[in-house]
Amino acid sequence: MQTSKTLTGPPPLESGWLSRVVSSYAVRTLLQALLTIWAVVTFTFFLIRLMPGNPIDVYVGFLMNQSNLTYGEALQQAASQFSFDPNASVFQQYLGYLGDLVRGDLGTSITSTGTQVVDQIARFLPWTLFCVGLGLLISFVLGMTIGMLIAYYRNSVLDTAVSFFASVLGAVPDYIWGLLILVVFGVQLGWFNIGELRGTYDPGLTPGFTPAFIWSVVRHAFLPVLVYVIGTLGSWILNMRSSTTSVLGEDYVNVARARGLTPGRIATTYVGRNAALPLFTLLAVNIGLVIGGSVIIEELFVYKGIGSFLFFSISQRDYTSMQGVFLVIAVSVVVANILADLLYSSLDPRVRIEGER
Amino acid sequence: MVWRKLKLMFKAFGILALLGSAAAQEGTTFYGGYPYPVPPDGHFNTFATNAINFYSFYSDLLEPPLGVYKWAEGEYEGMLAESFGFDDDNNYVVTLKEGITWSDGTPLSSADVVTTFNVNYLLNSPIWEGLQRVEAVDERTVRFVFDEPSFAAERQVMVEPIRANSVYGDFGERAATLISEGVTDEDEAFTTLLTELTEFRPETYVTSGPYTLTRENVSDARALLTKNEGGFNSDVVRFDNVVLWNGETETVTPLVTAGELWYGTYGFPPATEEAFVAQGIDIVRGPLYSGPALYFNHTVAPLDRPEVRRALAHAIDRDENGFVSLGDSGVAVEYMSGMSDLVAENNVDEAVLDELDEYDYDPELAAQMLTEIGFTKGDDGVWVDDTGKRMAFTLIFPSDYSDWAAAAENVTQALNEFGFDITARGVLSQQQQQDVYDGNxxxxxxxxxxxxxxxxxxxxxxxxxxxxxxxxxxxxxxxxMGFDTNVTYSGGEVDLLELTLASSRGLDEARQREQAGQLAQSFNELLPIIPLWERYGNNPLNREFVDAPPSDDPIYQNGTAVPDPFMTYLLLTGGVGPAAQ
Structure with a gap:
């Protein structure tokens, strides 16, 4: 069994306000988070520049194909368009980037001249948060409920059937489900118009809190959300089933039964709460990955979220835009993990962070 | 039971989806597709990158050029231009058609043309390498004054999309000042104006074509081009609207099969193409005038010897190579002249073409050619050259280009069967390109x-x-590739790069035809590279919805993507329209 000691880290410093500040949970967590984000930012900065090609190379190829320029002509024209010097020192670029980042400036896009990266992220991120976040929430709640249910009826026909079903769901990648839904139900059977459902909302609508716009957003998100739910539901069911089965054998559950507590109270307070604990850690990791894990589905449904934008930026080798997205992913993973820690400790009274005692 | 519920759920969803969707556009609509960036990346400044203008595939519908080159006929047809050509002083003079108005109501005039080319100066457009100035002669006539006229310059004038002076006029005037003062891209005034230009974001897209595009008609999913009543040929086009679905090949494929995308410019995999055909969708194959070739590093012996390269050309079955790579769209090169067979037929005398070696697949002849220069086969069945070097090489190919990867594997197999020891290695395309640049x-x-x-x-x-x-x-x-362009061939000694550049200058057609023949002949004899096949498009055209010329119509020689694509030409000139239902 875990104890509070296992989570408290190194012992507090001897004395003084500084040692109290440094040893406080909040400050240590913040420092760890910043360190992690810096490490990720640094790693991705250099990794991006190690990719073959650069924005000018990509644009040269584009001009040659689209405008029928010779290589030399395309190179001359491409070099004039971007404020990017392929021969500049990477280390100097890195220092400049870090300096801007400290001032909260994510820079401007290389290929969309004059466009702020923060504007790009603000344009695309909300759609992903809404669509993938909703899908994750639905599949998490459904998966927990179904998983717990079949754990109660383990070794029954229901358990076997649902477990098999969940295994199939979990084994097939979500983009395959997306393609299947489009091709089978949209194209072959013609049950819905796939063209009408592409994008984030209907053309011609002005974004706002109007019934027409909200309804349009919901309709357009339906298929991507459905695919996310189908693609992740299986693993939630199986994880919850396994966790619940384990908890059902614990002594405190038997004691609760012996005390004559109602099955409903046992299920929620004793079994469900404990069985859900490991899943919350998984949920936190998944929340962090929501932002980066949506590329293929968003491309498939032409749903212009941050994943689709990342794909676009990579294809153009737009370094600053890519860095912006990777920063958002890094921050979201770090924040999600901090939230998971807090949530974990509030759900499990055995686990308390030192600062709260 | 479950199936019925599922069906009901989706059908209800489908009905609800239709209830909530925007009203369908009025009149007849053409459905195509092309990936475009959405705001804030996408914008209406067509001089800058990431403009929402669908580039050479469909941009002519919005900003037509002065003319379109008709490949089968070998001549330009005026679009915005009424007349065009070099005058006696070797200046290029263009007179615009009358009665064309931009979507903002401004009449098309010579100021639009002058602005377009002056702004192009800021972008280091190749036309300014030989252009002195562009001047408006009168309201509808423009004169291009060149240092040295050429057909290349003519092409650059004719295919450039003409932009609205009402939008870019200020940039045009300031660029003209820089041109007259001799300011170049190394001066701060130039770079400042260029930055201002590339960051410029017009609120509206002012077009002179038969269609226009407004901000509210651009969504993530599709762009709706509506009629520009005063635009070029707006009374000739047979579709009232054009819808261009956003997305790459994989995402538009279901739209093609669902009958929601009638014509696609994408490169579909052969298996997908088969599915389209099975569904009754026609496949139009316009040439792309290029394809993959086998390149050699000429600093690596004995790949620097023409005899070896010629022998290898006979050891590769180019028909097979093209077919396994791209099905019917991978067409083996016939003339091996270094240019597309269609370009060769238009530019090289028949007598020269007749003399070219077509390098038919003949491994026995290839073996004989190697034997004649002292090659022998080792105990392991691999050729050894006259210095004792075993013919073992690595072939790198772009692993992310599926058709080129297939071509590389087929070449490897063919050469290994012939007695070479080739190891094929896939490298990401941009790295592979860099490796070739580096001679690596x-x-x-x-x-x-x-x-x-x-x-x-x-x-x-x-x-x-x-x-x-x-x-x-x-x-x-x-x-x-380390190829020394100073060569000797049956026509004598020549610097091939000099000859190439010389053939681009001037207006002497007879001389240029002769030079093209020399280029073709020398390439054919020396084979610095081995062209494998020419890529043709495999564009689905759903004739259930689109009335279009038959697949053997010469207009399809215009290809899909070059500045003169056949589909935009057909749309502009009323060559395609709604099919009779």
Whole structure:
């Protein structure tokens, strides 16, 4: 069994306000988070520049194909368009980037001249948060409920059937489900118009809190959300089933039964709460990955979220835009993990962070 | 039971979806597709990158050029231009058609043309290498004054989309000042104005074509082009609207099969193409005038010997190579002239073409050719040259280009069967390209040919781009394939790069035809690279919805993507319309 000691880290410093500040949970967590984000930012900065090609190379190829320029002509024209010097020192670029980042400036896009990266992220991120976040929430709640249910009826026909079903769901990648839904139900059977459902909302609508716009957003998100739910539901069911089965054998559950507590109270307070604990850690990791894990589905449904934008930026080798997205992913993973820690400790009274005692 | 519920759920969803969707556009609509960036990346400044103008595939519908080159006929047809050509002083003079108005109500005038080309000065457009100035003669006449006229310059004038002076006039005037003062891209005034230009974001897209595009008609999913009543040929086009679905090949494929995308410019995999055909969708194959070739590093012996390369050309079945790579759209090269067969037929005398070796597949002849220069086969069945070097090489190819990867594997198999020991290695395309620029290869698959009616453009690839010019890309050390362009062939001694560049200058058609013949002949004899096949498009055209010319119509020689694509020409001129239902 875990104890509070296992989570408290190194012992507090001897004395003084500084040692109290440094040893406080909040400050240590913040420092760890910043360190992690810096490490990720640094790693991705250099990794991006190690990719073959650069924005000018990509644009040269584009001009040659689209405008029928010779290589030399395309190179001359491409070099004039971007404020990017392929021969500049990477280390100097890195220092400049870090300096801007400290001032909260994510820079401007290389290929969309004059466009702020923060504007790009603000344009695309909300759609992903809404669509993938909703899908994750639905599949998490459904998966927990179904998983717990079949754990109660383990070794029954229901358990076997649902477990098999969940295994199939979990084994097939979500983009395959997306393609299947489009091709089978949209194209072959013609049950819905796939063209009408592409994008984030209907053309011609002005974004706002109007019934027409909200309804349009919901309709357009339906298929991507459905695919996310189908693609992740299986693993939630199986994880919850396994966790619940384990908890059902614990002594405190038997004691609760012996005390004559109602099955409903046992299920929620004793079994469900404990069985859900490991899943919350998984949920936190998944929340962090929501932002980066949506590329293929968003491309498939032409749903212009941050994943689709990342794909676009990579294809153009737009370094600053890519860095912006990777920063958002890094921050979201770090924040999600901090939230998971807090949530974990509030759900499990055995686990308390030192600062709260 | 479950199936019925599922069906009901989706059907209800489908009905609800239709209830909530925007009203369908009025009139007849053409459904095509092309990936475009959405705001804030996408915008209406068509001089800057990431403009929402669908580039050469559909941009003519919005901002038509002065003219379109008709490849089968070998001549330009005026679009915005009423008349055009070089005058007695070798200036290029264009007179605009009357009665065309921009979507903001401004009449089309010579000021639009002057502004377009002056602004292009800021972008280092190649036309300004030989252009002195552009001047408006009168309201509808423009004169281009060149240092040295050429057909290349004519093409650059004719195919450039003309932009609205009402939008870019200020940039045009300021650029004209810089031009007259001799300010170049090394001066701050130039770069300041260029930055201002590339960051400029017009609120509206002012168009002179038969269609226009408004901000509210651009969504993530599709762009709706509506009629510009005063625009060029707006009374001729047979579709009232054009819908262009957003997305790459994979995302538009279901739309094609669902009958919601009627014509696609994408490169579909052969298996997908088969599915389209099975569904009754026609496949139109316009040429791309280029394809993959086998490149050699000429600093690696004995790949520098023409006899070896010629022998290898006989050891590769180019028909098979094209078919396994791209099905019916991979067409084996016939003339092996260094330019597309269609370009060769238009630019090289028949007598010269008749003399060209077509390098038929003949492994026995290939073996005999190697034996004649002292090659022998070792105990392991692999050829050894006259110095004792075993013929073992690595062939690099772009692993992310599926058709080129297939071509590389087929070449490897063919050469290994012939008695070479080739190891094929896939490398990400951009890295592989850089490796070739750097000369860091033995054999490689890269492109040959070019979608230009002017032969010299095709030869710039092997003689300049992949032969040292690539070093200017920024990362490379140069060198490329290390081919010495000072050569001797049956026509004598010649510097092939000089000959190539010389053939691009002037207006003497007879001389240029002769030079094109020399280029073709020398390439054919020396084979600095081995062209494998020409790529043709495999564009689905759903004739259930679109009335279009039959697949053998000469207009399809215009290809899909070059500045003169057949579909925009057909749309502009009323050559396509709604099919009779």
């Amino acid at each position: 290869f033995e054999m490689a698959i890269r492109n040959w040919g070019a979608a230009s009616p002017l032969p010299y453009v095709s030869y710039l690839e092997p003689y300049r781009r992949y032969n040292g010019e690539g070093q200017f890309a920024g990362e490379g050390t140069g060198g490329g």
